[in-house]
Amino acid sequence: xxxxxxxxxxxxxxxxxxxxxxxxxxxxxxxxxxxxxxxxxxxxxxxxxxxxxxxxxxxxxxxxxxxxxxxxxxxxxxxxxxxxxxxxxxxxxxxxxxxxxxxxxxxxxxxxxxxxxxxxxxxxxxxxxxxxxxxxxxxxxxxxxxxxxxxxxxxxxxxxxxxxxxxxxxxxxxxxxxxxxxxxxxxxxxxxxxxxxxxxxxxxxxxxxxxxxxxxxxxxxxxxxxxxxxxxxxxxxxxxxxxxxxxxxxxxxxxxxxxxxxxxxxxxxxxxxxxxxxxxxxxxxxxxxxxxxxxxxxxxxxxxxxxxxxxxxxxxxxxxxxxxxxxxxxxxxxxxxxxxxxxxx
Amino acid sequence: xxxxxxxxxxxxxxxxxxxxxxxxxxxxxxxxxxxxxxxxxxxxxxxxxxxxxxxxxxxxxxxxxxxxxxxxxxxxxxxxxxxxxxxxxxxxxxxxxxxxxxxxxxxxxxxxxxxxxxxxxxxxxxxxxxxxxxxxxxxxxxxxxxxxxxxxxxxxxxxxxxxxxxxxxxxxxxxxxxxxxxxxxxxxxxxxxxxxxxxxxxxxxxxxxxxxxxxxxxxxxxxxxxxxxxxxxxxxxxxxxxxxxxxxxxxxxxxxxxxxxxxxxxxxxxxxxxxxxxxxxxxxxxxxxxxxxxxx
Numbered sequence: 001x002x003x004x005x006x007x008x009x010x011x012x013x014x015x016x017x018x019x020x021x022x023x024x025x026x027x028x029x030x031x032x033x034x035x036x037x038x039x040x041x042x043x044x045x046x047x048x049x050x051x052x053x054x055x056x057x058x059x060x061x062x063x064x065x066x067x068x069x070x071x072x073x074x075x076x077x078x079x080x081x082x083x084x085x086x087x088x089x090x091x092x093x094x095x096x097x098x099x100x101x102x103x104x105x106x107x108x109x110x111x112x113x114x115x116x117x118x119x120x121x122x123x124x125x126x127x128x129x130x131x132x133x134x135x136x137x138x139x140x141x142x143x144x145x146x147x148x149x150x151x152x153x154x155x156x157x158x159x160x161x162x163x164x165x166x167x168x169x170x171x172x173x174x175x176x177x178x179x180x181x182x183x184x185x186x187x188x189x190x191x192x193x194x195x196x197x198x199x200x201x202x203x204x205x206x207x208x209x210x211x212x213x214x215x216x217x218x219x220x221x222x223x224x225x226x227x228x229x230x231x232x233x234x235x236x237x238x239x240x241x242x243x244x245x246x247x248x249x250x251x252x253x254x255x256x257x258x259x260x261x262x263x264x265x266x267x268x269x270x271x272x273x274x275x276x277x278x279x280x281x282x283x284x285x286x287x288x289x290x291x292x293x294x295x296x297x298x299x300x301x302x303x304x305x306x307x308x309x310x311x312x313x314x315x316x317x318x319x320x321x322x323x324x325x326x327x328x329x330x331x332x333x334x335x336x337x338x339x340x341x342x343x344x345x
Numbered sequence: 346x347x348x349x350x351x352x353x354x355x356x357x358x359x360x361x362x363x364x365x366x367x368x369x370x371x372x373x374x375x376x377x378x379x380x381x382x383x384x385x386x387x388x389x390x391x392x393x394x395x396x397x398x399x400x401x402x403x404x405x406x407x408x409x410x411x412x413x414x415x416x417x418x419x420x421x422x423x424x425x426x427x428x429x430x431x432x433x434x435x436x437x438x439x440x441x442x443x444x445x446x447x448x449x450x451x452x453x454x455x456x457x458x459x460x461x462x463x464x465x466x467x468x469x470x471x472x473x474x475x476x477x478x479x480x481x482x483x484x485x486x487x488x489x490x491x492x493x494x495x496x497x498x499x500x501x502x503x504x505x506x507x508x509x510x511x512x513x514x515x516x517x518x519x520x521x522x523x524x525x526x527x528x529x530x531x532x533x534x535x536x537x538x539x540x541x542x543x544x545x546x547x548x549x550x551x552x553x554x555x556x557x558x559x560x561x562x563x564x565x566x567x568x569x570x571x572x573x574x575x576x577x578x579x580x581x582x583x584x585x586x587x588x589x590x591x592x593x594x595x596x597x598x599x600x601x602x603x604x605x606x607x608x609x610x611x612x613x614x615x616x617x618x619x620x621x622x623x624x625x626x627x628x629x630x631x632x633x634x635x636x637x638x639x640x641x
Contacts, residue, residue: 150616310446317439
């Protein structure tokens with residue numbers, strides 16, 4: 001645990017240094033830029049609330065990827081499941097008119113159902129035809145994007161809008177603010193708690209983790225590999241779908257063209273950086289969100305384009321992951337040497 | 346007849362970038378690497394091609410820049426996955442996202458536009474008329490007058506086939522994939538073979554990128570590669586890396602790409618016709634797994 005924290009912090013520092021070099025080469029002032037970046041994302045209650053709100057889709061898709069990768073299935077379909085979840089929640093919000101106490105949970109469930117159903121397609125293709133979910137989820141991502149583009153341009157298009165988007169969903173389904181913080185954060189905390197409980201404390205989660213570490217051992221131990229595979233795909237699909245649904249309910253209240261374009265891929269990066277750990281996913285998700293949120297404010301007072309956030313994130317991923325494996329190995333070596341010395345003395 | 350010629354030309358245009366990227370990936374596939382960075386390399390190549398062509402006013406410079414741009418990503422891949430031994434899958438995903446972020450950032454930084462950059466100052470790669478063949482009716486319309494990179498990609502199939510199966514390097518390449526430990530113990534460093542295979546992959550993906558941005562259009566748009574790198578990965582897996590197989594399957598994908606454009610003329614929404622190549626990949630994956638099942 002301590003080792004993880006050390007390698008993580010060192011990795012972040014190295015990555016920020018590399019980012020500073022990139023800025024220097026481009027003729028920007030790194031300290032000023034970073035100052036502005038974190039001033040607009042973490043300084044004070046307002047920016048922190050925005051950062052936390054923006055972290056919701058990152059953390060949820062990150063959890064989805066982390067649980068999938070740690071359990072075996074290479075579910076890279078978070079972008080598609082996210083879009084289908086958002087579309088399902090929007091569809092519900094357009095045609096269901098219930099009191100908020102019913103509307104909100106139903107829309108959230110619809111989002112989860114949309115994501116889970118879309119992940120289910122890839123799971124069924126794997127189970128029935130042995131088609132690799134790695135490729136099929138990627139292809140389904142593209143198809144989900146195109147399907148959503150069609151849905152909001154033709155059947156669900158707002159006739160009054162000038163670009164493809166749906167009408168706003170019923171106000172009963174809007175997630176507002178609780179004491180200055182978006183209510184979607186509450187959903188994220190609950191989803192994280194449930195995921196942690198299922199994954200770390202439940203028998204099902206234990207079977208998933210064992211299958212992820214050694215599928216043969218799990219099978220010989222009596223786990224039903226096929227059922228676990230389906231369960232993981234549906235569970236992680238539901239998480240990604242929930243992220244999409246919450247984005248619609250808490251944000252623009254409608255499905256716009258290009259909604260949440262990169263959130264899901266960023267979530268996959270978060271999971272990778274966190275080494276598929278659930279707590280790590282939360283921490284890195286908030287950190288990535290801080291960079292993205294701060295970048296928009298930074299653009300206003302410095303000349304640095306906000307797109308630098310994407311570059312910084314990719315550098316973070318590479319440096320932290322490479323650093324973890326490299327540093328982890330050398331820390332282990334140092335530990336072994338120390339023990340060997342202690343034994344001879 | 347015009348529809349037929351149009352379909353064939355559409356097929357060739359759709360197949361070329363996938364073919365080049367897949368041939369590049371074939372080298373790393375034979376070397377036993379799980380390289381999924383073709384998407385990013387292609388995107389970096391497409392962007393660098395526009396830079397070179399726009400600022401130096403020459404398509405040759407554009408192609409050279411494209412190869413250089415993709416090679417930069419290949420070098421980062423080498424640094425992380427071969428030298429530092431980071432997981433190849435993780436490196437690939439991070440590199441693809443890095444390419445997307447970096448090209449979007451540089452697009453904004455260099456040309457001060459968001460989304461798409463197009464300009465009459467970008468010099469496209471020329472079409473080549475093959476003498477004598479261009480006089481033949483129908484056949485001449487398809488075999489002649491194609492983009493230079495199309496002919497290069499045909500050449501690339503032969504070159505790849507020769508390198509992998511006809512040279513000493515090819516033998517070592519396949520040995521690195523078959524058993525890296527055996528290769529190392531016989532005195533040839535499998536790491537250096539893998540580095541060379543990644544460099545080759547970078548060159549091919551760079552050309553694929555140049556075709557995207559300087560071939561039939563002269564522009565760069567965000568995320569221009571649009572999943573073609575993933576389709577090329579599927580193509581490699583489906584035929585087990587064989588260059589001739591890759592050529593065939595790329596043409597099949599190109600055909601579906603071309604059909605999509607054709608269907609648009611008959612009132613099918615463009616969003617659905619654009620899904621066809623991805624759906625075709627799923628169908629190909631299905632056929633592949635059924636073939637595998639029958640064998641076992």
